[in-house]
Amino acid sequence: MTTAYSGMAPTAVSPHSFTRSVLAHLNSDKSQLPYAPPHPSQTTTAASLDSSPNGSPPATSDELAQTVAALDTEVQAIKAQVYKKLLANYGAFSESFEYTLELKDKIDGLLEQADNMASRTTDPENGLRQIVMTALVEHHEISHRVQENNSIMEGLEHFSRVGDILSQYEAFMDSGKILEAGHCIQQAAKTLAHPPNAGVASSHITRSLTDQCARMTEAIDQMLDDLIANAIHYQYPTDDINTQFKLTISYDIKVPPLALPRSNTDSAPGSIRWHALIRALTLLDVAQEKLRPLQKFLIRQVLQPLIEHHNDAVILIDNSTSYASATGTFLSLELNPGHGSGDLFRDVMSVFEFIHRNIFLSDYSSPEFNAKEFSSDTEILTYFLGHNIAKEACAMISKSYLSQAVPSDINGLRDFVSVASAATRLENELIALGFLTEADRELREFVENIDVHYTNNKRDTLLKQGRAVIMSEDFKTIQVKDLDKDDDLEKEDDGWGRIADIDTDVKESCISLKAKQLVDMILSTLHEAGSLSENASPHLYKATRSLIDLYRALMPVHHARTLTNVPALAILFYNDCMYIARELEKVPARLEDGIPGMDEVQYDDSIPALKTLARKWLDIQVQKQREELMESIDSAGGFRDSSVDIKFDACERSMKQVVLVFKHLGKAWKSTLSPLTFYKLLGQLLNEVSKRVIRELEKLNDISEKESHKLATLCGLLFECEDQFDSAGPLVEAAKGDAYDDEDPIHFFVPSWQKFQLLADILELSFAEIMTRFRAGQLHMFEEGELSDLICAIFADTPLRKHNLEEIGQGHPVALSHHAH
Template sequence: MAPAAVSPLSFTRSVIAHLSDIPLPLSPPQPSQTTVAPPDSSPNGSPPATADDLVQTVATLDMEIQTIKAQVYKKLLANYGAFTESFEYTFELKDKIDGLLEQADNMASRTTDPENGLRQTVMSALVEHHEISHKVQENNSIMEGLKHFSCVGDVLSQYEAYMDSGKILQAGHCIQQAAKTLARPPNAGVASSHITRSLTEQCARMTEAIDHMLDDLVANAIHYQYPTDDTNIQVKVTISYDIKVPLLALPRSSTDSAPGLIRWHALIRALTLLDVAQEKLRPLQKFLTQHVLQPLIEHYSDAAILIGHSTSYASAKETSLLLELNPGHGSGDIFRDVLIVFEFIHRNIFLNGYSGSEFNADEFSSDTEILTHVLGRNIAKEACTMLSKFYLSQAVPSDINGLRDFASIALAATRLENELIALGFLTEADRDLRAFVENIDVHYTNKKRNILLKQGRAVIMSEDFKTIQVKDLDKDDELEKDGDGWSQITETDTDVKESCISLKAKQLVDMILSTLHEAGSLNENASSHLYKATRSLIDLYRALMPVHHVRTLTNVPALAILFYNDCMYIARELEKVPARLENGIPGMDEVQYDDSIPALKTLARKWLDIQVQKQREELMQSIDGAGEFQDSSADINFDACERSMKQVVLVFKHLGKAWKPTLSPMTFYKVLGQLLNEVSKRVIKELEELTDISEKESHKLATLCGLLFECEDQFDSAGPIVEAAKGDAYDDEDPIHFFVPSWQKFQLLADILELSFAEIMTRFRAGQLHMFEEGELRDLICAIFADTPLRKHNLEEIEQGHPVALPHHAH
């Protein structure tokens, strides 16, 4: 389509039309934009423009505009030709673009046509290509699967032949190879296929069949003869070198195959390479441990070992080991016999050192090492444990001389351990026997401790309470002869020199001293163990004696006091230990029992207090029968009071008879005085609480008090004890007053009941009644004497307080 011609005039008009829309800088201002200055005014004060001036200005502007327009027209006319060419070329391009668009429309319609379009053709081709690729992939997977299953089948096809010929190792390798192949399927389809599952199950059954086959082969190879009830007990294990292969239990593809024989080394190699040797040979390990080594070690003096085997494995059919227990017919060398057993295991079972054409000795040596280290090490460690338990521990001596003789046993035990290490049964880290014999001092002290505690327990639990005088024991004691040689007991009431002890205490002290003296000849570790053993014996005594003999100690006063003496005696002898062992024992500068000694004394005082309290309760119950001494003038009441007082005296005499030969004098008088003091205080209190005492009743009460005076006889011999205790302060006083503080008051009370009022006041004025408080005297006088002016006067004097006591009456 040809472009339309453009005339210069039309083009000019077009340009002018466009230019007319553009404001020009020199155009005169629009009326709306022009501000006319008011007449007679100007910015500079000059006269305003006239109409002529404005017309002239407009004319000038028009001339300028016309000039500019002329110039524009000239420029436009000069470029008209180039613009025309460009405009025509634009129309040519438009025609070409329209042609291309038309071609594109034609191509799009041919592509998108639903029936014959190129797009539909391409899509159909792609679908067909995908279907073909999928079929090819399926075919490739099937081919890979067939190849995979073929490989598995080839491996499994050899299994039956290997099993029939007894080639368990090769059969096992077949199963292992098949299992590995099945575990790596070429694709997911093969992995999930029924054939794979079926083959996997078949491999599992074949593996189980190999396991059963191995069990049967081991059972056919190893024969056990267990002990019987015969006099000569025999235990035997036999190894058959030619082993019959059992029938294969799985379905067979060939009915012509028949089982054969395999040699022992082939079975051993199969067990080790299949990593089941420890499991399958565990019964052999158990038999050798429990039925051969254990009875051999426990009854070594009656045991004999016999080995039956050929010198050449190549020609041997079997080998055997026989243990015979015949009383008194053993070799007597336990370590040699144990070594014979392990040499038999190493040479005849593990085939160490054999070589021949049947197998490569270098390769088989690794199997021997595996069996020796895994299976043989377990047997060897258990054997060493049993040697320590049943032989070495029993061979530990119980005296110093035997400890020196133990050196030969230690040497033999170490030599056996060296041999087992050389054979490979043990490593350097397994030296239990050497560890035992090197610590023989500790084992010795442990045994001594056990013996000491066992013997001590027997002594403690014995019901024999035979006694012995301490002074008889001190006759032979050098420390007692030389009193400055050790720290003397300063508490006179705990001194047992003049007392009696049981043989139990002496035996326990002898055990402790002999053990300590023996500790002095041992090294530091052992000696400290023995020292601790003596402390354990003391602890055992403190814990067991009061529990095992609780009824005896509670119900028999003499034995309770004897137990008190025993504790004090043992404590005294323990205090002597540092002086007896001036150089101490190895590892200890001084042997002391600083905590055991106070514990023994505390235990002694506890049981003494228990016995004293028991006797006190019995005395108080006797006094209860007096009925608080009410109306003692009546015969029936007086009889009851008299029985009570006589019962008290009887108890005191019985205690004195039972305790005096046993207790030290000071302890005896103190304990007896404590009880009598409690009795006198109780009687004083009850008599002082009587509010009305007739003259007859007063005499009766005095008579009852006089019955208790028989208890004074128990203290007749206490004078020297009091004099020794008081020293320079001793004033030749009645010894009973030293041990029974309330006795003087009790005597005065008995006197008051019999004295006249005048005699009472005479004693008061002489300061002889200072034992009574003013209130006590007042109540007694009011109870005994009737209310008279004399009584009132004397009471007023008493209320003023006691006069100063005379020196010979002051206590």
């Protein structure tokens, strides 16, 4: 046998020795066999353990020995069987073991060869790994140099192409082929923008060529500016030339010298035709920028003065020759007062036809270029330049012509039809030429809404005229009853459905012409609205409301000082507001059929606002007069010590001042206010005065006989105010009806006057006369306490006074108490 693998000791195996080793192994493992006999010591234990708990006898030793012998016999039989099987497979096992040893030898040889190969590969000097790494480095260096060479070749080819493109630039520029020169720069710039590699992109040559292209682009841009300057000439008005504005287009355009250095110094500039310049501007996409001055000139210096001064503007256009044979063309505008054509729309259209034909060359064709291609250029120019010009022109026509042509009266709307037709026709022609689109129908939209424009114009005119009336300082008056003579509604008994308010009725009063004029404006505007369309009529109605709002807002502000300081004008303003409100209440009756577009024409919110404004200023004026009257009474000093001459004179001046104010108010208000309103206002003020005098006299604690007579005299001065109410009897009778008892009218309007009269009498009567009147119920105007205080102040303390005071304290006679109320 060979030596064992992995350093194992040599071992000889024979069948007998293998058998012995197996048996020895089996003998050593007897204790682990399932049927091994127990140890004698264990037998006793087993016997003791197997003793039955119910008292059965334990097994004997002979029985146990027989059992062990039986088990040993079986074990030996099993061992014999195992041994036989091992002997039967021994040959196969031996062959497998020998084959394993052969495989071990072969593996050892292969491992030795692998060690040799690894040694040859990893050798730091001559190993295969070092050789391969060196070869890879050399290959990488060679590839890098090849790539650099390829990049250089690509860059040279790239720069060569750019150079070839730029080399054509100078020739094209010198010959005036501006479009081809522009294409050269565009192509060169495009090529430079797409370098073949990053090295070319960052190279100094690329930057230099890019800068050169930029300078050449600037040169082309300057060339275009120079060409346009040589082609288009603007003439503005001077003192020596009557022509106001003139535009001249040169069709043969001299090419200016090239500013950049040229390789061919013998080249000389040539000339180009107008269409070549136009095409260059279009294809280089700079037409809108370069021709903007032309656009502005046509709008501001031709179309604007033509539209704004169309009656004085004369348009002259050169249409004598065709473009092919012409060296140029012109358009001029002269302002000659009174010599315009009078046909604004035809003149404007002639300007656009000139632009389309002579500038955009819409109908020109020549072998020099493809007419079909150039037609697309014309469309571009028409849209980007002509579209702006046309929109500006239509906007100016709407603002400066059509707006001014909007009629100011209803008859003028029929005459506007011809203007509307001409405006629409102009717009249609501009659309046909391509200057406008269907979305640009500004003129048609204007004329189709002429009713609305008319109403807006009417509104502006109405407010302008109304404002002039409102701000006028003229306060001439007119009697309302004179105006009602011609008013059919007033001739009918409340035929217009109003609810008569006797307190605010202005039939018998005066109003200012302002109010009459404003009402006439409102009514005429409403009647005119009835003949308009449903879209326009409500606008005129709203205009009248705006006029009312303007009146309410402006009148109290602009005339505030006058209305505050002049009582007559304040009352006149009150009447005006009430009159306007009354006339607005009549509107539904005047317009029984209404106006188109509105179910009902009414001023339900404006009428109360006018009446509120009227009452506000009336209250302001009444309060101002009340304060003046109270100040006069204040100067009387409470009527104390009136028996002293100096004190009496002061009181007398005070009362005379009160009377003077009443007479002045009576004179100022009587001719303006309606009678009932006049007496009510005057009675309100006199009632305040009389109550104030009564309170002041009742405050006096001790009144001598002389002072009593003086006070009565002072009260007598105030009786002069009664004259203001002498003519009020019929009004009182009408107001009280059957309850009228031929009473003094002043008592109806001045409730405290009767008490004031009684007070004056009490100051003069004897104690007996006072008591007689008391017992007759004639002093019922005084409360018992008031009357007692007066008697205590006038008469000395006596048993009679005490008795009479006790009688007064018991109250007024019962029979007369009802009469007192």
